[in-house]
Amino acid sequence: MSVDKSQKKAAQAVDWHRADVVAALHKKGWSLRELSRQSGLSDGTLKSALDRPYPKAERIIAAALGLDPRAIWPNRYAKRDFTPVLTPPSHSSPRHQSEHAAAMA
Numbered sequence: 001m002s003v004d005k006s007q008k009k010a011a012q013a014v015d016w017h018r019a020d021v022v023a024a025l026h027k028k029g030w031s032l033r034e035l036s037r038q039s040g041l042s043d044g045t046l047k048s049a050l051d052r053p054y055p056k057a058e059r060i061i062a063a064a065l066g067l068d069p070r071a072i073w074p075n076r077y078a079k080r081d082f083t084p085v086l087t088p089p090s091h092s093s094p095r096h097q098s099e100h101a102a103a104m105a
Contacts, residue, residue: 013074018050021061021072030064053080 016024025032036046039060049057053076055069062069070077 013078015073015075021050024065025061028064028066032061035060035064055080 022032025035032046032050033043036043039046041057041060046057046061048054049061053073058069058073058076062072065072
């Protein structure tokens with residue numbers, strides 16, 4: 001049984017839509033503006049996190065919702081937490097051995 005691309009995409013985590021974040025804040029009794037003020041920031045500062053990565057603002061919003069920011073913006077955090085798997089270069093190629101020998105001389 002094969003899995004098509006649409007099923008794979010559905011299984012991947014998706015960042016919340018900005019309207020969903022705002023609605024969740026409203027359900028908790030917050031507006032972005034008031035939460036910004038209460039956090040010691042300018043009125044519109046937290047709004048920035050809805051459109052682009054802003055870790056400090058993401059943490060403030062997530063805390064107001066009682067969530068981890070990774071639950072709201074999983075794609076942003078997947079990119080931040082990404083660690084590439086590096087494989088050491090192979091030293092067995094004849095070309096590399098001759099370069100190494102030349103460098104050692």
